[in-house]
Structure formats: structure tokens, C-alpha cells
Amino acid sequence: MCSEKDCLHFLRSRTQEKLELCFYRYGILVANYPWTFIILSFALTSVCSLGLLNFHQEKNPMNLWVPPNSDFKRDTDWFMKNIRLGYRIQTVMVTAPDVLEPWVLQQLLEIRNQVVESTLQNVTWEDVCFRVPVVLLNTRRKRSSNNELFERDGDEEADADKFNILYDFEPSVVLPSAIFCSIVSSFSTGCYEHSILEFWNYDEQDIQRLSKEDIIFALNHTTISPVLGLSMQYTQLLGGVVRNESGVIVAASSLLSQWMVHVNFSAVDMDLVGNDGGTADWATGQGLIWEQSFLDTMGNITSSLDHSNTTDVLYEASRSFGDISSSAMFQDILKIACGVFLTFIFVLLVLSKFSCLEIRIIPAGAGLACVGLAFVSACGFCSALGIFYGPVHTSLPFLLMGIGVDDMFVIMACRNNLNESQKKKSLAEQMGLALRHAGVSITVTSFTDIVASTIGGTTILPALESFCLYAAAGVFFTFIYQATFFVAFLVLDEQRIAKQKNPFLLCVTHGKPAPSYKSVAPCSKPIINFIYSKIILTNPFKILVVVATFCFTGFCVVGLTKLRQQFDPKWFLPPDSHLVKFLDARDRWYSDSGQEAHVLLGRLNYSAELPHIHNLVKELRAQRDIVKDVNTWYDGFRRYLNFYFFRAIPHEELSEDDFSLYLGKYLHSPSGGKYQKNFRFAGKLECGEKTPPVTISTLDFKFRKFTGPEEAVPAMNRIRQLIQDSNITSGDGFKTVWSKAFATWTTDEVIQHELYRNLALSVICVMATTTVLIVNFSVCFWIFVCVLLTLTDICGMMYYWGLTVDIVSCIALVLGVGLCIDYAAHVGQTFLHAQGCLLHRALYTVNTIGAAVLNGGLSTLLAMSMLSLSSAYVFQSFFKIFFLVVTIGLFHGVVFLPVVLSEIGPSAPSPVVLPDTEHAPPNENAHPADECEMECLQAPNVSDKVDIVPIGTSSMNINHDR
Structure with missing residues (x-):
């Protein structure tokens, strides 16, 4: 052998x-x-x-960068199918030594007017804006002291309290339902903007007459939008905030104004609105057209600025990242x-x-x-x-x-x-x-x-x-x-x-x-x-x-x-682009403000689950090292019932009928109207009637700013585990946490x-x-x-x-x-x-x-x-x-x-002889192995x-x- x-x-x-x-x-x-x-x-x-x-060119980021069997992919599919409606944020940032000076607000008003008047292909701001209910009722004064209102960010629950203000006159409680609802029905919906210019109802003459004292007083005493009648958090628009010894805001270095564009998730077709780089976000056609108009307008504004001035204007459209990153890949x-x-x-x-x-x-x-x-x-x-x-x-x-x-x-x-x-x-x-x-x-x-x-x-x-x-x-x-x-x-x-x-x-x-x-x-x-x-x-x-x-x-x-192991989406952007400048300024002035996230709850027995929801919100606030802002419908709803109806939830159990009745009143009140966007119902929400069965509700919060995936990924998993341990099991038992940032973090993981x-x-x-x-x-x-x-x-x-x-x-x-x-x-x-x-x-x-x-x-x-x-x-x-x-x-x-x-x-x-070379002449340069070794x-x-x-x-x- x-x-x-x-x-x-x-x-x-x-x-x-x-x-x-x-x-x-x-x-x-x-x-x-x-x-x-x-x-x-x-x-x-x-x-x-x-x-x-x-041939199919995939443009949907979910089908490109996210594992198909991941929790995020499953949750996103559920989100797109069930949430249906949402908005995309367009942002302008003004920076100056002190943005609370009158001339800065006057300049911001000029920018705002040009933005809302911009059109492209006959698409206007009114055509694409995200609409919210307007509740312009005369609520005489808030039951909140200045000391509580202007305290520093040390107590997260106190922060939530001060923006869910209770009033001596609450029309949804005091007025008969028929009268209250007739007043509410007389109001139309309004386009959702977020700016301190709302304090003066965007009135040019009023803003021209402002002094700095007027601005500081309005900023420190206003929590209800004079335009929409809804509770708002205006201090989040400021960066580089300076406070006096009493905790009152007296100066700031940056100021944001935001416009929310409506998007119907169920109508999104990424083959139409996506880009070749696979970096586009969910959007619909008209919204993208107006966002381009916004970019064109802001481009013209910034190009005409006096760069010797200490003021700088920066901007970001929701489509900016997709457009710039895609063009950079193929430029x-x-x-x-x-x-x-x-x-x-x-x-x-x-x-x-x-x-x-x-x-x-x-x-x-x-x-x-x-x-x-x-x-x-x-x-x-x-x-x-x-x-x-x-x-x-x-x-x-x-x-x-x-x-x-x-x-x-x-x-x-x-x-x-x-x-x-x-x-x-x-x-x-x-x-x-x-x-x-x-x-x-x-x-x-x-x-x-x-x-x-x-x-x-x-x-x-x-x-x-x-x-x-x-x-x-x-x-x-x-x-x-x-x-x-x-x-x-x-x-x-x-x-x-x-x-x-x-x-x-x-x-x-x-x-x-x-x-x-x-x-x-x-x-x-x-x-x-x-x-x-x-x-x-x-x-x-x-x-x-x-x-x-x-x-x-x-x-x-x-x-x-x-x-x-690290990836920053900003790396996809050219360093001289308007978006990089905006993101750098945001990281500087809003360094602790991270990614928005939402707890998604499905078809639950909400009246029975209120104690568990209470504990969940409490646990979220306890994660101070990874969570910054927790602003949920539950906090305001609990105080609304405790103060006006003496219902001691979560300790007192509500019947399903009582829950539906009180929730309907709350969502039509000045303090609760802004949370209508956090609910989806099996039928139409009507004023003065019980709410239809809740099919979806969301609890909103923000993560803190993380330095990299070594912090972000554990934070994501910790919140996910917290949700799973919340004992919310009634109904379909669906509960999860979702954030757009999870797309990157899931890939990082x-x-x-x-x-x-x-x-x-x-x-x-x-x-x-x-x-x-x-x-x-x-x-x-x-x-x-x-x-x-x-x-x-x-x-x-x-x-x-x-x-x-x-x-x-x-x-x-x-x-x-x-x-x-x-x-x-x-x-x-x-x-x-x-x-x-x-x-x-x-x-x-x-x-x-x-x-x-x-x-x-x-x-x-x-x-x-x-x-x-x-x-x-x-x-x-x-x-x-x-x-x-x-x-x-x-x-x-x-x-x-x-x-x-x-x-x-x-x-x-040993040499292998093939048929085509078997008669070849011997090679005189070849050496037998033993002789070669001796020569070597x-x-x-x-x-x-x-x-x-x-x-x-x-x-x-x-x-x-x-």
C-alpha cells in the first residue's frame, strides 16, 4: 500500500x-x-x-441596514401599520451672544414669515402642516408658583408637573359638556409650529415694540401657546441658558423654531421617496416638495446674511440627511x-x-x-x-x-x-x-x-x-x-x-x-x-x-x-454642508439632549393597567443616567383626575366606562389636548362622548446624549428590559419601546x-x-x-x-x-x-x-x-x-x-508529465534535488x-x- x-x-x-x-x-x-x-x-x-x-433597487433603510429578525424591525413594521399618522420636524436655529435680545426675535420673525409663505409646485405650508386641535379658552391663571416653574433641571417629576399645569378655571370640567363641546367645535385645527414667537401670536407690530424685559417675562411666565391654546415646553427651545440666582432664565445663546410636516406612514412608498443611498426617511410626496421649498428658502436667507454679524442662522429639514448623504455617495x-x-x-x-x-x-x-x-x-x-x-x-x-x-x-x-x-x-x-x-x-x-x-x-x-x-x-x-x-x-x-x-x-x-x-x-x-x-x-x-x-x-x-465599534451618521455628510454645521451647533448648545423615544402600548385594558403604567413611568424617570425627559399623557391625566374629580389613581381602580369618559374630557382640555396625537382609537374621538376603545397609546421620553454605541446599546437594552418587566399583560399585551435611533443602535449591536x-x-x-x-x-x-x-x-x-x-x-x-x-x-x-x-x-x-x-x-x-x-x-x-x-x-x-x-x-x-510535453527536450537549467541542496x-x-x-x-x- x-x-x-x-x-x-x-x-x-x-x-x-x-x-x-x-x-x-x-x-x-x-x-x-x-x-x-x-x-x-x-x-x-x-x-x-x-x-x-x-431588477429592484432597495431604498428602504429598514430593508438595508437592519437585521430582518430584530426587535426593531418587528416593532417598526407594527409602528408603520398601526400609528399611521406622524410628523417630520423642520428646524431653524439662531445663535447669538444673547438670543433673547429684541432684534434677534425680529430677525427670527422675518425668517418665519418667509418659511410659511414659501411654495414649490403650488404646495404651501397649509397643505402639508401637521394639524393639532386649537383650544383657545380663557384659563385665568395657572396653579403653579414661579419658584416651581423656574427651578433647575434636577427633579424630573417636578419638570413634568410644571408643564401639565392645573387651572382655577378648567372649562372641560366646569362647563356642561354640550356648551364646552360647542365651543371646542367652533375652533378649527391649527398648523403645529413650536417657537417663542407664539407668545405674541407672530404679530409683527407687537414684536417690534418688545424690550428684553418683555421677552424674559413672557418666557418665564408662559406655558400655554397663545396660538393653539395647548400646554407647551418652551424652555427646551433654548440652548446655552443663563439663569439668575432665583432660577429665572435671563439669557441664552441659541434658539430653535420648528415646523411639523404631516406624514401618513401607511401611504409611504420608499421606492418613490427613497434615495439611491438608502438613507431617506419616511415621507410622502407633498411633504417632500414643501421641505425642498423650506431648504431653498433657508439657503437664500443664509446666503444673504451679513457674516460679519455675530448672529448665525442654521437649519435642518427632515430630508436633509437623506439628500446630502446620498449625493455625497455618488458625487x-x-x-x-x-x-x-x-x-x-x-x-x-x-x-x-x-x-x-x-x-x-x-x-x-x-x-x-x-x-x-x-x-x-x-x-x-x-x-x-x-x-x-x-x-x-x-x-x-x-x-x-x-x-x-x-x-x-x-x-x-x-x-x-x-x-x-x-x-x-x-x-x-x-x-x-x-x-x-x-x-x-x-x-x-x-x-x-x-x-x-x-x-x-x-x-x-x-x-x-x-x-x-x-x-x-x-x-x-x-x-x-x-x-x-x-x-x-x-x-x-x-x-x-x-x-x-x-x-x-x-x-x-x-x-x-x-x-x-x-x-x-x-x-x-x-x-x-x-x-x-x-x-x-x-x-x-x-x-x-x-x-x-x-x-x-x-x-x-x-x-x-x-x-x-462606532458609527456616526454625520460621517456620511460633507463637512461643509449646512446639515453638518447645524448638527455641530446642536451638539454644542444642546449637548445633553439625545434621541426621542416612545413606549408603544397596544390594545390593553387601560383602566386595569393604570397602576402598571404608573410604575412604568416611574421606572423610566428613575433611569436618570440614560433618560432625560419623560413627558407622558399619563402624568397629566393622573393629576387631572386627582385634582378635579378626586379620583386617586393609580391607587383607586377605574371602571372601563369611567376611564373612557375621563380620558375623553382630558383630551379635549387645554392641558390634555396636545396628547391627542399619542392615541389611536377604534373609532372617531368625539367631544363630550366616551372615547372609543384605545388601540394604541404612546409614552414619550428622550434619551440623554451618548458618546458611542458602548453607551447607547446598553441603554436601549435596559429600557427594553424595563418594558418587558412592566407586568402589562391585558388585552393583546403588546408593549415595546421604539426610536428612530434604534436603527443605528441595532446595527451597532x-x-x-x-x-x-x-x-x-x-x-x-x-x-x-x-x-x-x-x-x-x-x-x-x-x-x-x-x-x-x-x-x-x-x-x-x-x-x-x-x-x-x-x-x-x-x-x-x-x-x-x-x-x-x-x-x-x-x-x-x-x-x-x-x-x-x-x-x-x-x-x-x-x-x-x-x-x-x-x-x-x-x-x-x-x-x-x-x-x-x-x-x-x-x-x-x-x-x-x-x-x-x-x-x-x-x-x-x-x-x-x-x-x-x-x-x-x-x-x-516528482515531476508530472502531461501529454503535450512528454517529448519536450530536457531542461538543462533544472537541478536534481540532491545536487541543488549541495549547491545551496x-x-x-x-x-x-x-x-x-x-x-x-x-x-x-x-x-x-x-
């Missing part, structure tokens, strides 16, 4: 023999029928393009085009020899065209399977370009490395011999890339899942087109050279062969041979390479331990785990695939070490370069796995099939495949280089990570791995003993990798 080693060698040899024979015959076939394969390539693209009839198309052009020039330089005949413009153009064909085919194929196209898919051509150009260089390297006897054979046989080596190489690396991308497609993040599946399809089609379309055009170009035709004007024929000059490619064989034989593969430098590799990895491990999971699975599966294809555990182990070191170094350097773990870096890293495996796999596979001593085999490997690998890496860097000039966060992150992938991956694959294999690599296998031991200088061995000899059958 044969030994395990012999069995593995036999398996590897037979696999190698069959694959090489298949590609040899395939190369002859393509060379004999190039136009047929070109037509077949276009036919395949056309067939795949039919899938574009099912650098020209830079991308320049990167493609530079890559084409580089490919032309590498492939060509500078003579009138051997400028390879045809195969260079065909090779890059393969990338376009592969991208279209992948989009069509994936669309036919129902896989959506997302915003990050725009970067896919860069990945395919790196892989495709790499394949081109490998094929051309194998074509150029044919020895003189092989070059005398027919063109068809030459292409068969070239593809015999190159075909196996690009098959191995393409297959590993497909496996890595497919594994990435198992993630729970929809955008990453879709992108990885598109990438796997794109790599597959790139492999197909490089092996057909590119090879066919290469054959045609060889025929052109044989016929002495000019590469630019095919109708021009040169009478005699023009002088040929070597390529000026930066990574050529003579340069590589000199560097490796004289420097890198000498003993002192080997020690230096190994020591430097592990020292650098140690340095990167330190960075890896400090790498944070899983992204780091998903990154490490995908990287680990990709590396394990790719290494398993490589082991099956290479069938040598020693080489596969060192390839694994190179990939592991590369990924460790990349993640560590991310910290030093200011990157964090987020969805963008996660996508880039998953893609980078395939590239860094390619570099090491090329070298390992070529070394494995070389003959001679370890040192000769290492030098032969880098001389044979090193130039193709290095040029492939340089072409990827060149394609990505223009992205370094982009201001878009996505492109900046992709450039940084791919720069690290290429540079560190090349170092480990082309420097570290040859050094290691030259000392502790596996022994040389005696050689004082590597370059004195190592020759570049030609390809395709009987004594050294070498498979050439990329």
Missing part, C-alpha cells in the same frame, strides 16, 4: 494533470474559434441581462472614471512592448471590458433570483477590476513565459500551453474568492448579504469572461501582430518587423530577480523580514485591542460580531477550499498564516488610521479576504510545483509569478487611488482599507511567504547559482498562478 504522503501526491498530480489537460484543450479551442467565443460572451451577457427585468463619479482610465493606462504599460506592433491596446481594452460584462451579468443574474441591488453595490466594479486585471496579468505572464521551442508551435497550441498553466491558477483563486463572498452572504445584515452575493456572482462571471472574451481578443491581437498590422489602424500594414522594446512595467522579471537574489533571499535579510513581520504584527495587535464571524468563516472556508485544490497541508498552513497576519495587521492599522468597525468597513474587510488570499495562494501554489532545492524554488517562484502578483496589486491600488481624493466617507473608508489589504497582503504573500518557504517549505514533488549550501550568493528556469519543460512541470 502507498503511504499517506504518496497518496496525497498522487491525488494532487492527477487533479493537476486533468485540470491542465482540460485548459490546454480549451485554449486550443478558443484560439481556433475566437469570434465564436466573443459572440458567445455577448450572448451570455444578453441572457443574463434579461434578469434586469426583475465623485468623475474621480472613479479617472481611476478606471489610470488603470487602463497601467494595464497597457504592463502588457505592451513598445513598438509599432506590440502595443496591446486591444487585449487591454477587452480585459477591462470583461469587468463591465461581468458586472452587468451579475446584476442580471442576481435580479433574476430576486436579490435586491443596494447603495454599496456601486463599489463592486472596483473589486471585479482588481480580480479581472489580476487574471489578465497571469494569462499574459504564462503566454510570455513560453520557451523558444513552444513559441515555434502554432498559435492555437501556444494559447493551449498558456492556459494550461494560467487556467488552473485563475480557477483556484476565483473559486476561493467566490467561496469567501458566498460565506459573507450568510450575514444577518441585508445590505451586506446582498452585496456579497452580487460579489460572488461578479467574480464568477469575471472568471468566465477573462477565460473567453479576453483570451479570444488576445488571439486576435496575436494574429494582428503576425500579419504586421498597426494596433490603432488595422488597415495599415508594416512592411518589415519594427524594433521591439521591453515593457516598462514597474514590476518586471529583471528587477524582481535582482532584488530577491541580491537582497531578500539572503540570510541576513531573511532574518530581518521575519523579525519585522512579527514586530509589526505585535504593533498592530495593540491597535486591534483598541479598535472601536451586531456589526462587530458579524464582522468577526464573517472573517473567521471566510478564512476557514477559503483555506479548506485551498487545501482541497492544492492538496499540501504545509503550504496551506503557511498561506493560512499569511492571511491571518494580514487580517490582524489590517484591523490593527484601522485603529491607527482613524477607522472604526461599521457597516462600510465590514463590507470592505469581507471583500479584502479574497484579495489577500489570492496573493499568498499564487506564490504557494507556484512554489509547490517547482523543482530543485528550497532556495531555487523560492527564487523561481517570485521570478515566475511575482511580477503578475505585484502588478495586479498595483493596478488595484491605482484604481482605488482617486478615491483618496473623495470627501465621501464610504469612498474614503474603501480606499484606506483596500490600501491596507493590497500593501500588507502583498508583503506577506510576495516577501514573507517566499522567505519562509525558502527555509522550511515542503520537499519538491555551498553558494555564498544566491544570484551566482540560480537561473530563471523556462516554463513547460519535462523536468519541471510548474503550474503558474496569478
